[in-house]
Amino acid sequence: MNNNELKRLLQANIITEDTAERIREYYRDNKRQSRFTLSAVFAIFASVFVSMGIILIIAHNWDELPKLLKIVFAFVPLLTAQSLCLYTLIRNRDSIAWKEGSATFLFFSLGACMALISQIYHIPGDLAEFVFTWMIFCLPAIYIMNSSVLSILYLAGITWYAAETGYWSSTSGSALWYWLLLILAIPHYYLLLHKHPESNFTIYHNWVVPLSVTAVLGTLSASFPELMYVAYMSLFGVFYLGGQSSFFSSSKRRNNGYLILGALGTVSLLLSLSFEWFWKKLPAKDFDLSSLLISQEFLFALVLSCVALLFLYQSNRLKIQRIKPLDGIFLVFIVVFMIGAYSMISMILINIILLLIGMMTIWEGVRSDHLGILNYGVLIIAALTLCRFFDTDLSFVIRGMLFIVVGAAIFILNTWMLKKRI
Protein backbone atom coordinates (compact mmCIF):
# COMPACT_ATOMS: atom_id res chain seq x y z
CA MET A 1 0.00 0.00 0.00
CA ASN A 2 1.53 3.32 -0.97
CA ASN A 3 1.41 6.62 0.88
CA ASN A 4 -1.08 8.27 -1.50
CA GLU A 5 -3.67 5.60 -0.86
CA LEU A 6 -3.23 6.03 2.87
CA LYS A 7 -3.67 9.80 2.54
CA ARG A 8 -6.87 9.32 0.57
CA LEU A 9 -8.25 6.95 3.19
CA LEU A 10 -7.31 9.48 5.88
CA GLN A 11 -9.01 12.34 4.05
CA ALA A 12 -12.14 10.27 3.55
CA ASN A 13 -12.14 9.61 7.31
CA ILE A 14 -12.10 5.85 6.79
CA ILE A 15 -9.04 5.37 8.99
CA THR A 16 -7.56 7.46 11.79
CA GLU A 17 -4.02 8.88 11.86
CA ASP A 18 -3.14 6.25 14.45
CA THR A 19 -4.27 3.40 12.20
CA ALA A 20 -2.40 4.93 9.24
CA GLU A 21 0.82 5.02 11.29
CA ARG A 22 0.33 1.40 12.33
CA ILE A 23 -0.20 0.37 8.70
CA ARG A 24 3.02 2.20 7.72
CA GLU A 25 4.91 0.48 10.56
CA TYR A 26 3.56 -2.92 9.49
CA TYR A 27 4.80 -2.51 5.90
CA ARG A 28 8.17 -1.13 7.09
CA ASP A 29 8.64 -4.22 9.29
CA ASN A 30 7.69 -6.52 6.49
CA LYS A 31 10.14 -4.87 4.12
CA ARG A 32 12.95 -5.17 6.65
CA GLN A 33 12.08 -8.81 7.22
CA SER A 34 12.12 -9.66 3.52
CA ARG A 35 15.45 -7.84 3.11
CA PHE A 36 16.86 -10.04 5.90
CA THR A 37 15.58 -13.18 4.24
CA LEU A 38 16.92 -12.12 0.85
CA SER A 39 20.41 -11.40 2.18
CA ALA A 40 20.42 -14.79 3.95
CA VAL A 41 19.42 -16.56 0.73
CA PHE A 42 22.21 -14.79 -1.17
CA ALA A 43 24.74 -15.63 1.54
CA ILE A 44 23.81 -19.31 1.47
CA PHE A 45 23.94 -19.54 -2.32
CA ALA A 46 27.21 -17.60 -2.45
CA SER A 47 28.74 -20.00 0.08
CA VAL A 48 27.58 -23.04 -1.86
CA PHE A 49 29.03 -21.70 -5.13
CA VAL A 50 32.33 -20.59 -3.62
CA SER A 51 32.74 -23.96 -1.85
CA MET A 52 31.99 -25.91 -5.01
CA GLY A 53 34.38 -23.68 -6.98
CA ILE A 54 37.20 -24.30 -4.52
CA ILE A 55 36.56 -28.05 -4.53
CA LEU A 56 36.65 -28.15 -8.35
CA ILE A 57 39.83 -26.08 -8.60
CA ILE A 58 41.74 -28.23 -6.14
CA ALA A 59 40.22 -31.43 -7.56
CA HIS A 60 42.20 -30.67 -10.72
CA ASN A 61 44.96 -32.48 -8.78
CA TRP A 62 47.92 -30.26 -9.52
CA ASP A 63 50.61 -32.85 -10.18
CA GLU A 64 53.33 -30.21 -10.52
CA LEU A 65 52.90 -29.08 -6.92
CA PRO A 66 54.80 -30.86 -4.17
CA LYS A 67 52.72 -33.04 -1.87
CA LEU A 68 53.20 -30.79 1.15
CA LEU A 69 51.87 -27.75 -0.70
CA LYS A 70 48.83 -29.73 -1.90
CA ILE A 71 48.12 -30.75 1.70
CA VAL A 72 48.39 -27.12 2.82
CA PHE A 73 45.97 -26.06 0.07
CA ALA A 74 43.50 -28.70 1.21
CA PHE A 75 43.40 -27.10 4.64
CA VAL A 76 43.02 -23.49 3.47
CA PRO A 77 39.24 -23.58 2.80
CA LEU A 78 38.58 -25.39 6.09
CA LEU A 79 40.62 -22.92 8.12
CA THR A 80 38.95 -20.00 6.31
CA ALA A 81 35.49 -21.40 6.99
CA GLN A 82 36.34 -21.99 10.65
CA SER A 83 37.60 -18.41 10.98
CA LEU A 84 34.46 -17.04 9.32
CA CYS A 85 32.30 -19.06 11.71
CA LEU A 86 34.27 -17.87 14.70
CA TYR A 87 33.96 -14.25 13.51
CA THR A 88 30.20 -14.78 13.13
CA LEU A 89 29.91 -16.23 16.63
CA ILE A 90 31.82 -13.34 18.20
CA ARG A 91 30.64 -10.39 16.12
CA ASN A 92 27.60 -11.22 14.02
CA ARG A 93 25.63 -13.73 16.04
CA ASP A 94 22.28 -12.23 15.16
CA SER A 95 22.82 -12.05 11.40
CA ILE A 96 21.08 -14.93 9.67
CA ALA A 97 23.06 -14.28 6.49
CA TRP A 98 26.44 -14.57 8.25
CA LYS A 99 25.37 -17.51 10.38
CA GLU A 100 23.91 -19.63 7.60
CA GLY A 101 26.49 -18.58 5.01
CA SER A 102 29.55 -19.38 7.12
CA ALA A 103 28.03 -22.65 8.39
CA THR A 104 27.33 -23.77 4.80
CA PHE A 105 30.90 -22.95 3.85
CA LEU A 106 32.19 -24.92 6.86
CA PHE A 107 30.11 -27.95 5.83
CA PHE A 108 31.51 -28.10 2.31
CA SER A 109 35.08 -27.18 3.20
CA LEU A 110 35.33 -30.07 5.69
CA GLY A 111 34.10 -32.50 3.02
CA ALA A 112 36.52 -30.97 0.51
CA CYS A 113 39.47 -31.23 2.90
CA MET A 114 38.80 -34.91 3.59
CA ALA A 115 38.26 -35.65 -0.11
CA LEU A 116 41.47 -33.90 -1.10
CA ILE A 117 43.58 -35.72 1.45
CA SER A 118 42.06 -38.95 0.11
CA GLN A 119 43.04 -37.89 -3.39
CA ILE A 120 46.61 -36.96 -2.46
CA TYR A 121 47.18 -40.34 -0.79
CA HIS A 122 45.10 -42.33 -3.33
CA ILE A 123 42.72 -43.55 -0.61
CA PRO A 124 39.70 -45.00 -2.40
CA GLY A 125 37.84 -45.49 0.87
CA ASP A 126 34.28 -46.45 1.31
CA LEU A 127 31.88 -43.68 0.26
CA ALA A 128 29.42 -44.48 3.07
CA GLU A 129 32.19 -44.34 5.64
CA PHE A 130 33.41 -41.03 4.19
CA VAL A 131 29.96 -39.41 4.37
CA PHE A 132 29.40 -40.85 7.85
CA THR A 133 32.62 -39.30 9.23
CA TRP A 134 31.89 -36.02 7.45
CA MET A 135 28.39 -35.79 8.96
CA ILE A 136 29.54 -36.71 12.49
CA PHE A 137 32.06 -33.87 12.42
CA CYS A 138 29.45 -31.39 11.13
CA LEU A 139 26.72 -32.32 13.60
CA PRO A 140 27.91 -30.21 16.58
CA ALA A 141 28.10 -27.14 14.30
CA ILE A 142 24.29 -27.29 13.80
CA TYR A 143 23.88 -26.46 17.49
CA ILE A 144 26.90 -24.23 17.96
CA MET A 145 26.14 -22.11 14.89
CA ASN A 146 22.39 -22.62 15.33
CA SER A 147 22.21 -23.12 11.57
CA SER A 148 19.18 -24.58 9.84
CA VAL A 149 20.83 -24.86 6.43
CA LEU A 150 23.51 -26.98 8.06
CA SER A 151 20.78 -29.10 9.61
CA ILE A 152 19.16 -29.66 6.19
CA LEU A 153 22.54 -30.47 4.60
CA TYR A 154 23.24 -32.87 7.46
CA LEU A 155 19.87 -34.60 6.99
CA ALA A 156 20.58 -34.93 3.27
CA GLY A 157 24.04 -36.30 4.11
CA ILE A 158 22.85 -38.97 6.53
CA THR A 159 20.18 -40.01 4.01
CA TRP A 160 22.93 -40.40 1.41
CA TYR A 161 24.99 -42.43 3.90
CA ALA A 162 22.03 -44.72 4.65
CA ALA A 163 21.17 -45.21 0.97
CA GLU A 164 24.83 -45.91 0.18
CA THR A 165 25.04 -48.51 2.95
CA GLY A 166 21.58 -50.01 2.57
CA TYR A 167 20.85 -49.92 -1.15
CA TRP A 168 23.89 -49.20 -3.31
CA SER A 169 26.88 -50.93 -1.78
CA SER A 170 27.75 -54.52 -2.60
CA THR A 171 27.90 -55.32 1.09
CA SER A 172 24.43 -54.00 1.86
CA GLY A 173 23.83 -53.40 5.53
CA SER A 174 20.81 -51.98 7.27
CA ALA A 175 22.32 -48.58 8.09
CA LEU A 176 21.11 -48.70 11.69
CA TRP A 177 23.43 -45.78 12.54
CA TYR A 178 21.18 -43.54 10.48
CA TRP A 179 18.48 -43.64 13.14
CA LEU A 180 20.85 -42.48 15.85
CA LEU A 181 22.21 -39.72 13.60
CA LEU A 182 18.63 -38.65 12.86
CA ILE A 183 17.71 -38.50 16.55
CA LEU A 184 20.76 -36.32 17.17
CA ALA A 185 19.44 -33.74 14.69
CA ILE A 186 15.91 -33.68 16.12
CA PRO A 187 16.48 -31.18 18.99
CA HIS A 188 17.31 -28.44 16.47
CA TYR A 189 14.19 -29.26 14.47
CA TYR A 190 12.09 -29.33 17.62
CA LEU A 191 13.31 -25.85 18.60
CA LEU A 192 12.53 -24.59 15.09
CA LEU A 193 8.98 -25.97 15.30
CA HIS A 194 8.57 -24.54 18.76
CA LYS A 195 10.01 -21.07 18.17
CA HIS A 196 9.39 -20.39 14.46
CA PRO A 197 6.61 -22.72 13.29
CA GLU A 198 5.92 -20.63 10.17
CA SER A 199 9.49 -19.88 9.06
CA ASN A 200 10.82 -21.14 5.74
CA PHE A 201 13.50 -23.24 7.42
CA THR A 202 10.83 -25.03 9.47
CA ILE A 203 8.80 -25.72 6.32
CA TYR A 204 11.86 -27.19 4.57
CA HIS A 205 12.45 -29.41 7.58
CA ASN A 206 8.78 -30.45 7.51
CA TRP A 207 9.49 -31.89 4.08
CA VAL A 208 13.10 -33.07 4.38
CA VAL A 209 12.62 -35.11 7.58
CA PRO A 210 9.69 -37.27 6.38
CA LEU A 211 11.23 -37.66 2.91
CA SER A 212 14.49 -38.83 4.44
CA VAL A 213 12.78 -41.33 6.75
CA THR A 214 10.63 -42.65 3.88
CA ALA A 215 13.73 -43.13 1.73
CA VAL A 216 15.72 -44.89 4.43
CA LEU A 217 13.10 -47.16 6.04
CA GLY A 218 13.48 -49.62 3.14
CA THR A 219 17.10 -50.29 4.09
CA LEU A 220 15.78 -52.33 7.04
CA SER A 221 14.45 -54.97 4.71
CA ALA A 222 16.41 -58.18 5.33
CA SER A 223 14.92 -61.65 5.91
CA PHE A 224 11.25 -60.61 5.89
CA PRO A 225 10.81 -58.01 3.14
CA GLU A 226 7.02 -58.52 3.16
CA LEU A 227 6.84 -57.00 6.65
CA MET A 228 8.20 -53.76 5.25
CA TYR A 229 4.74 -53.11 3.75
CA VAL A 230 3.31 -53.08 7.27
CA ALA A 231 6.19 -50.88 8.47
CA TYR A 232 5.68 -48.43 5.60
CA MET A 233 1.92 -48.34 6.06
CA SER A 234 2.37 -47.53 9.75
CA LEU A 235 5.03 -44.94 8.90
CA PHE A 236 2.59 -43.19 6.56
CA GLY A 237 -0.01 -43.48 9.31
CA VAL A 238 2.40 -41.76 11.72
CA PHE A 239 3.04 -39.00 9.14
CA TYR A 240 -0.63 -38.51 8.34
CA LEU A 241 -1.83 -38.47 11.94
CA GLY A 242 1.20 -36.59 13.23
CA GLY A 243 0.70 -34.01 10.48
CA GLN A 244 -2.69 -33.23 11.99
CA SER A 245 -1.34 -32.85 15.53
CA SER A 246 -1.25 -29.49 17.27
CA PHE A 247 2.39 -28.99 16.18
CA PHE A 248 1.43 -28.66 12.53
CA SER A 249 -2.26 -27.81 12.69
CA SER A 250 -1.65 -24.12 12.10
CA SER A 251 0.53 -24.54 9.01
CA LYS A 252 -0.83 -24.53 5.48
CA ARG A 253 -1.39 -27.87 3.78
CA ARG A 254 1.42 -27.44 1.25
CA ASN A 255 3.84 -26.66 4.10
CA ASN A 256 2.89 -29.82 5.91
CA GLY A 257 5.06 -32.50 4.33
CA TYR A 258 3.90 -35.07 6.86
CA LEU A 259 0.22 -34.79 6.00
CA ILE A 260 0.81 -34.83 2.24
CA LEU A 261 3.41 -37.63 2.27
CA GLY A 262 1.24 -39.63 4.68
CA ALA A 263 -1.85 -39.32 2.50
CA LEU A 264 -0.04 -39.94 -0.79
CA GLY A 265 2.07 -42.75 0.65
CA THR A 266 -0.87 -44.64 2.13
CA VAL A 267 -2.84 -44.52 -1.10
CA SER A 268 0.13 -45.36 -3.36
CA LEU A 269 1.04 -48.34 -1.20
CA LEU A 270 -2.56 -49.60 -1.22
CA LEU A 271 -2.70 -49.15 -5.00
CA SER A 272 0.48 -51.16 -5.49
CA LEU A 273 -0.97 -53.90 -3.26
CA SER A 274 -4.29 -53.96 -5.13
CA PHE A 275 -2.64 -56.22 -7.73
CA GLU A 276 -2.60 -59.96 -7.18
CA TRP A 277 1.19 -60.56 -7.44
CA PHE A 278 1.86 -59.73 -3.79
CA TRP A 279 -1.01 -61.75 -2.34
CA LYS A 280 -0.27 -64.70 -4.57
CA LYS A 281 3.15 -65.28 -3.10
CA LEU A 282 2.44 -64.24 0.52
CA PRO A 283 0.55 -67.42 1.67
CA ALA A 284 3.16 -69.60 -0.01
CA LYS A 285 5.86 -68.11 2.17
CA ASP A 286 6.81 -70.21 5.16
CA PHE A 287 7.24 -67.81 8.08
CA ASP A 288 9.36 -68.95 10.97
CA LEU A 289 7.49 -67.21 13.77
CA SER A 290 10.30 -67.13 16.35
CA SER A 291 12.83 -65.53 13.99
CA LEU A 292 10.12 -63.24 12.60
CA LEU A 293 9.38 -61.89 16.07
CA ILE A 294 12.98 -60.85 16.66
CA SER A 295 13.61 -59.49 13.15
CA GLN A 296 14.36 -55.78 12.76
CA GLU A 297 11.51 -55.47 10.24
CA PHE A 298 9.04 -56.68 12.84
CA LEU A 299 10.44 -54.46 15.59
CA PHE A 300 10.30 -51.32 13.44
CA ALA A 301 6.81 -52.20 12.16
CA LEU A 302 5.69 -52.70 15.75
CA VAL A 303 7.19 -49.44 17.03
CA LEU A 304 5.76 -47.46 14.10
CA SER A 305 2.32 -49.01 14.56
CA CYS A 306 2.36 -48.14 18.27
CA VAL A 307 3.33 -44.53 17.54
CA ALA A 308 0.59 -44.27 14.90
CA LEU A 309 -1.89 -45.76 17.36
CA LEU A 310 -0.86 -43.18 19.94
CA PHE A 311 -1.47 -40.37 17.45
CA LEU A 312 -4.81 -41.92 16.46
CA TYR A 313 -5.87 -42.13 20.09
CA GLN A 314 -4.93 -38.49 20.65
CA SER A 315 -6.56 -37.15 17.50
CA ASN A 316 -9.78 -39.08 18.09
CA ARG A 317 -10.09 -37.71 21.54
CA LEU A 318 -10.05 -34.23 20.04
CA LYS A 319 -12.62 -34.82 17.30
CA ILE A 320 -14.44 -38.07 17.81
CA GLN A 321 -17.26 -37.24 15.42
CA ARG A 322 -14.92 -36.27 12.56
CA ILE A 323 -12.85 -39.31 11.66
CA LYS A 324 -10.99 -38.73 8.40
CA PRO A 325 -10.89 -41.44 5.70
CA LEU A 326 -7.18 -42.27 6.08
CA ASP A 327 -7.04 -42.15 9.88
CA GLY A 328 -7.06 -45.82 10.80
CA ILE A 329 -5.92 -47.41 7.55
CA PHE A 330 -2.65 -48.68 9.04
CA LEU A 331 -4.64 -50.67 11.64
CA VAL A 332 -7.00 -52.10 9.04
CA PHE A 333 -3.99 -52.99 6.91
CA ILE A 334 -2.38 -55.04 9.70
CA VAL A 335 -5.55 -57.18 9.86
CA VAL A 336 -5.72 -57.47 6.06
CA PHE A 337 -2.04 -58.45 5.95
CA MET A 338 -2.58 -61.21 8.51
CA ILE A 339 -5.56 -62.55 6.56
CA GLY A 340 -3.38 -62.34 3.44
CA ALA A 341 -0.98 -64.89 4.92
CA TYR A 342 -3.77 -67.48 4.53
CA SER A 343 -6.07 -66.29 1.79
CA MET A 344 -6.23 -64.30 -1.44
CA ILE A 345 -9.31 -62.50 -0.13
CA SER A 346 -6.99 -59.71 1.08
CA MET A 347 -6.55 -58.53 -2.49
CA ILE A 348 -10.29 -57.93 -2.78
CA LEU A 349 -10.33 -56.27 0.65
CA ILE A 350 -7.59 -53.82 -0.45
CA ASN A 351 -9.67 -52.88 -3.51
CA ILE A 352 -12.76 -52.32 -1.36
CA ILE A 353 -10.74 -50.23 1.12
CA LEU A 354 -9.41 -48.04 -1.70
CA LEU A 355 -12.89 -47.53 -3.11
CA LEU A 356 -14.16 -46.57 0.36
CA ILE A 357 -11.23 -44.20 0.93
CA GLY A 358 -11.96 -42.56 -2.41
CA MET A 359 -15.62 -42.10 -1.65
CA MET A 360 -15.02 -40.89 1.89
CA THR A 361 -12.39 -38.44 0.64
CA ILE A 362 -14.88 -37.03 -1.88
CA TRP A 363 -17.41 -36.69 0.93
CA GLU A 364 -14.76 -35.04 3.11
CA GLY A 365 -14.04 -32.57 0.30
CA VAL A 366 -17.73 -31.74 -0.05
CA ARG A 367 -18.19 -31.39 3.69
CA SER A 368 -15.20 -29.08 4.16
CA ASP A 369 -15.88 -27.28 0.83
CA HIS A 370 -12.32 -28.04 -0.35
CA LEU A 371 -11.83 -28.67 -4.09
CA GLY A 372 -8.33 -30.15 -3.58
CA ILE A 373 -9.56 -32.88 -1.23
CA LEU A 374 -12.59 -33.59 -3.43
CA ASN A 375 -10.40 -34.08 -6.49
CA TYR A 376 -7.93 -36.20 -4.52
CA GLY A 377 -10.84 -38.54 -3.76
CA VAL A 378 -11.84 -38.69 -7.42
CA LEU A 379 -8.20 -39.29 -8.33
CA ILE A 380 -7.97 -42.27 -5.95
CA ILE A 381 -10.99 -43.89 -7.61
CA ALA A 382 -9.64 -43.06 -11.07
CA ALA A 383 -6.25 -44.59 -10.20
CA LEU A 384 -7.94 -47.70 -8.83
CA THR A 385 -9.96 -48.03 -12.05
CA LEU A 386 -6.80 -47.62 -14.10
CA CYS A 387 -4.96 -50.26 -12.08
CA ARG A 388 -7.74 -52.79 -12.61
CA PHE A 389 -7.37 -52.30 -16.35
CA PHE A 390 -3.98 -53.94 -16.22
CA ASP A 391 -5.00 -57.25 -14.74
CA THR A 392 -8.58 -57.78 -15.86
CA ASP A 393 -9.95 -58.88 -19.20
CA LEU A 394 -12.57 -56.16 -19.53
CA SER A 395 -13.46 -55.25 -23.09
CA PHE A 396 -12.39 -51.94 -24.55
CA VAL A 397 -15.98 -50.73 -24.62
CA ILE A 398 -16.41 -51.22 -20.86
CA ARG A 399 -13.00 -49.67 -20.16
CA GLY A 400 -13.91 -46.70 -22.32
CA MET A 401 -17.23 -46.28 -20.56
CA LEU A 402 -15.57 -46.44 -17.16
CA PHE A 403 -13.20 -43.65 -18.17
CA ILE A 404 -16.12 -41.54 -19.38
CA VAL A 405 -17.89 -42.10 -16.05
CA VAL A 406 -14.80 -41.02 -14.07
CA GLY A 407 -14.26 -37.97 -16.30
CA ALA A 408 -17.91 -36.97 -16.06
CA ALA A 409 -17.82 -37.42 -12.28
CA ILE A 410 -14.83 -35.06 -11.98
CA PHE A 411 -16.60 -32.48 -14.14
CA ILE A 412 -19.98 -32.71 -12.40
CA LEU A 413 -18.60 -32.74 -8.87
CA ASN A 414 -16.36 -29.73 -9.48
CA THR A 415 -19.06 -27.70 -11.20
CA TRP A 416 -21.54 -28.54 -8.46
CA MET A 417 -19.07 -27.53 -5.77
CA LEU A 418 -18.18 -24.24 -7.47
CA LYS A 419 -21.87 -23.42 -7.95
CA LYS A 420 -22.55 -24.17 -4.30
CA ARG A 421 -19.90 -21.61 -3.34
CA ILE A 422 -21.64 -18.84 -5.29
Add this chain to the structure above:
Amino acid sequence: MDAQKKNIKKWVIPAFILLCLAQLVLPIKMVADREAVVLKGKAFRFKVAPLDPNDPFRGKYITLRYEADSVKVKNVNEWVRNSKIYALLDTDLQGYAFVRGISASRPDDQLDYVEAFVTVMNLEDKNTLHITYPFNRFYMEETKAMKAEKMFLESLRSPRSNVFAEIYVRDGKAVINDVVINGQSVRDISINLK
Protein backbone atom coordinates in the same frame (compact mmCIF):
# COMPACT_ATOMS: atom_id res chain seq x y z
CA MET B 1 17.80 -11.37 28.17
CA ASP B 2 21.31 -9.90 27.92
CA ALA B 3 22.54 -12.10 30.75
CA GLN B 4 21.09 -15.10 28.96
CA LYS B 5 22.84 -14.11 25.74
CA LYS B 6 26.15 -13.77 27.55
CA ASN B 7 25.62 -17.21 29.07
CA ILE B 8 25.03 -18.69 25.64
CA LYS B 9 28.19 -17.02 24.34
CA LYS B 10 30.22 -18.45 27.18
CA TRP B 11 29.82 -22.05 26.06
CA VAL B 12 29.44 -21.44 22.35
CA ILE B 13 32.94 -20.14 21.62
CA PRO B 14 34.89 -22.85 23.52
CA ALA B 15 32.59 -25.50 22.03
CA PHE B 16 33.21 -24.17 18.55
CA ILE B 17 36.97 -24.06 19.06
CA LEU B 18 36.84 -27.68 20.24
CA LEU B 19 34.85 -28.63 17.14
CA CYS B 20 37.35 -26.79 14.91
CA LEU B 21 40.21 -28.72 16.50
CA ALA B 22 38.35 -32.00 16.02
CA GLN B 23 37.62 -31.11 12.40
CA LEU B 24 41.32 -30.34 11.85
CA VAL B 25 42.57 -33.41 13.69
CA LEU B 26 40.47 -35.64 11.41
CA PRO B 27 42.26 -34.79 8.11
CA ILE B 28 45.59 -34.31 9.89
CA LYS B 29 45.28 -37.87 11.21
CA MET B 30 44.51 -39.05 7.68
CA VAL B 31 47.75 -37.39 6.54
CA ALA B 32 49.77 -38.61 9.53
CA ASP B 33 48.59 -42.23 9.16
CA ARG B 34 49.59 -42.31 5.50
CA GLU B 35 52.88 -40.54 6.09
CA ALA B 36 53.72 -43.07 8.80
CA VAL B 37 53.18 -45.87 6.27
CA VAL B 38 55.37 -44.15 3.65
CA LEU B 39 58.14 -43.20 6.08
CA LYS B 40 58.28 -46.29 8.26
CA GLY B 41 56.69 -48.93 6.04
CA LYS B 42 58.25 -51.32 3.58
CA ALA B 43 57.89 -50.76 -0.18
CA PHE B 44 56.43 -53.53 -2.32
CA ARG B 45 56.17 -53.67 -6.09
CA PHE B 46 52.78 -54.95 -7.16
CA LYS B 47 52.64 -56.05 -10.79
CA VAL B 48 49.67 -54.40 -12.47
CA ALA B 49 47.39 -56.69 -14.44
CA PRO B 50 45.67 -55.71 -17.71
CA LEU B 51 42.55 -53.69 -17.07
CA ASP B 52 39.07 -53.93 -18.46
CA PRO B 53 39.56 -51.52 -21.35
CA ASN B 54 35.97 -50.30 -21.14
CA ASP B 55 36.37 -48.78 -17.74
CA PRO B 56 39.97 -48.03 -16.94
CA PHE B 57 39.26 -44.47 -15.86
CA ARG B 58 36.45 -43.29 -13.74
CA GLY B 59 36.85 -39.56 -13.62
CA LYS B 60 40.37 -38.63 -12.81
CA TYR B 61 41.87 -41.82 -11.51
CA ILE B 62 43.23 -45.04 -12.90
CA THR B 63 41.71 -48.21 -11.53
CA LEU B 64 44.51 -50.62 -10.76
CA ARG B 65 44.18 -54.36 -10.68
CA TYR B 66 47.07 -56.44 -9.41
CA GLU B 67 48.42 -59.75 -10.56
CA ALA B 68 48.84 -60.80 -6.96
CA ASP B 69 45.09 -61.08 -6.43
CA SER B 70 44.65 -64.74 -5.60
CA VAL B 71 45.92 -67.13 -3.00
CA LYS B 72 45.88 -70.88 -2.47
CA VAL B 73 43.73 -72.03 0.45
CA LYS B 74 42.57 -75.39 1.76
CA ASN B 75 38.93 -74.79 0.96
CA VAL B 76 37.35 -71.56 -0.35
CA ASN B 77 34.13 -72.34 1.49
CA GLU B 78 35.84 -71.59 4.78
CA TRP B 79 35.98 -67.90 3.80
CA VAL B 80 33.10 -65.41 3.78
CA ARG B 81 32.58 -63.26 0.72
CA ASN B 82 33.29 -59.52 1.20
CA SER B 83 34.86 -60.16 4.59
CA LYS B 84 38.04 -58.39 5.63
CA ILE B 85 41.20 -60.48 5.67
CA TYR B 86 44.92 -59.88 6.02
CA ALA B 87 47.14 -60.82 3.09
CA LEU B 88 50.69 -61.84 4.07
CA LEU B 89 53.16 -60.39 1.58
CA ASP B 90 56.47 -61.59 0.30
CA THR B 91 58.76 -60.71 -2.60
CA ASP B 92 59.57 -63.08 -5.47
CA LEU B 93 62.92 -63.44 -7.24
CA GLN B 94 62.10 -60.65 -9.71
CA GLY B 95 61.36 -58.31 -6.82
CA TYR B 96 57.57 -58.28 -7.14
CA ALA B 97 55.08 -58.79 -4.34
CA PHE B 98 53.06 -61.98 -4.00
CA VAL B 99 50.60 -63.23 -1.39
CA ARG B 100 51.98 -66.16 0.50
CA GLY B 101 49.00 -66.67 2.75
CA ILE B 102 45.95 -65.05 4.29
CA SER B 103 44.67 -64.72 7.79
CA ALA B 104 41.30 -63.78 9.22
CA SER B 105 42.89 -62.21 12.29
CA ARG B 106 45.60 -59.56 12.46
CA PRO B 107 48.98 -61.29 11.99
CA ASP B 108 52.12 -60.84 14.03
CA ASP B 109 53.63 -57.35 13.67
CA GLN B 110 56.93 -58.85 12.50
CA LEU B 111 55.28 -59.90 9.25
CA ASP B 112 54.39 -57.71 6.28
CA TYR B 113 50.68 -57.76 5.60
CA VAL B 114 47.88 -55.64 4.12
CA GLU B 115 44.14 -55.49 4.63
CA ALA B 116 42.19 -56.98 1.72
CA PHE B 117 38.72 -58.34 0.97
CA VAL B 118 37.53 -61.73 -0.22
CA THR B 119 35.83 -61.28 -3.59
CA VAL B 120 35.25 -64.19 -5.91
CA MET B 121 34.88 -67.75 -4.74
CA ASN B 122 35.89 -69.96 -7.59
CA LEU B 123 33.52 -72.90 -7.19
CA GLU B 124 35.31 -75.05 -9.75
CA ASP B 125 38.68 -74.56 -8.14
CA LYS B 126 38.14 -75.08 -4.43
CA ASN B 127 41.69 -74.04 -3.57
CA THR B 128 41.98 -70.59 -5.17
CA LEU B 129 40.57 -67.60 -3.36
CA HIS B 130 40.44 -64.20 -5.07
CA ILE B 131 41.01 -61.05 -3.10
CA THR B 132 40.88 -57.29 -3.77
CA TYR B 133 42.91 -54.61 -2.13
CA PRO B 134 41.52 -51.31 -0.87
CA PHE B 135 44.29 -49.47 -2.77
CA ASN B 136 43.03 -49.67 -6.32
CA ARG B 137 42.83 -46.04 -7.35
CA PHE B 138 45.58 -43.77 -8.59
CA TYR B 139 44.48 -40.17 -8.94
CA MET B 140 45.91 -38.05 -11.73
CA GLU B 141 45.68 -34.54 -13.04
CA GLU B 142 42.63 -34.32 -15.25
CA THR B 143 44.43 -33.07 -18.40
CA LYS B 144 46.80 -36.02 -18.30
CA ALA B 145 44.19 -38.64 -17.67
CA MET B 146 43.24 -39.43 -21.27
CA LYS B 147 46.83 -39.56 -22.54
CA ALA B 148 47.92 -41.64 -19.61
CA GLU B 149 45.08 -44.07 -20.25
CA LYS B 150 46.16 -44.68 -23.84
CA MET B 151 49.80 -45.12 -22.95
CA PHE B 152 48.94 -47.28 -19.97
CA LEU B 153 46.84 -49.67 -22.04
CA GLU B 154 49.42 -49.87 -24.83
CA SER B 155 52.20 -50.78 -22.46
CA LEU B 156 50.05 -53.38 -20.70
CA ARG B 157 49.35 -55.07 -24.03
CA SER B 158 52.99 -55.31 -24.95
CA PRO B 159 54.49 -58.53 -23.55
CA ARG B 160 57.87 -57.00 -22.80
CA SER B 161 56.56 -54.05 -20.85
CA ASN B 162 56.95 -53.82 -17.13
CA VAL B 163 54.17 -52.08 -15.21
CA PHE B 164 54.02 -52.04 -11.44
CA ALA B 165 52.67 -49.97 -8.57
CA GLU B 166 54.97 -49.02 -5.75
CA ILE B 167 53.10 -49.49 -2.51
CA TYR B 168 54.21 -48.81 1.03
CA VAL B 169 52.90 -51.21 3.63
CA ARG B 170 52.86 -50.91 7.43
CA ASP B 171 50.68 -52.62 10.02
CA GLY B 172 48.13 -53.66 7.44
CA LYS B 173 47.74 -50.19 5.95
CA ALA B 174 48.95 -49.41 2.44
CA VAL B 175 49.68 -46.23 0.48
CA ILE B 176 50.26 -46.15 -3.29
CA ASN B 177 53.34 -44.09 -3.94
CA ASP B 178 53.63 -44.35 -7.69
CA VAL B 179 52.72 -46.32 -10.81
CA VAL B 180 55.83 -47.13 -12.85
CA ILE B 181 55.78 -48.05 -16.55
CA ASN B 182 59.05 -49.41 -17.94
CA GLY B 183 61.05 -47.70 -15.26
CA GLN B 184 59.37 -44.30 -15.45
CA SER B 185 56.66 -42.77 -13.27
CA VAL B 186 53.29 -42.51 -15.00
CA ARG B 187 53.15 -38.86 -13.97
CA ASP B 188 56.42 -37.97 -15.74
CA ILE B 189 55.54 -39.96 -18.83
CA SER B 190 52.24 -38.19 -19.25
CA ILE B 191 53.91 -34.78 -18.78
CA ASN B 192 56.33 -35.67 -21.60
CA LEU B 193 53.41 -36.72 -23.77
CA LYS B 194 51.92 -33.24 -23.42
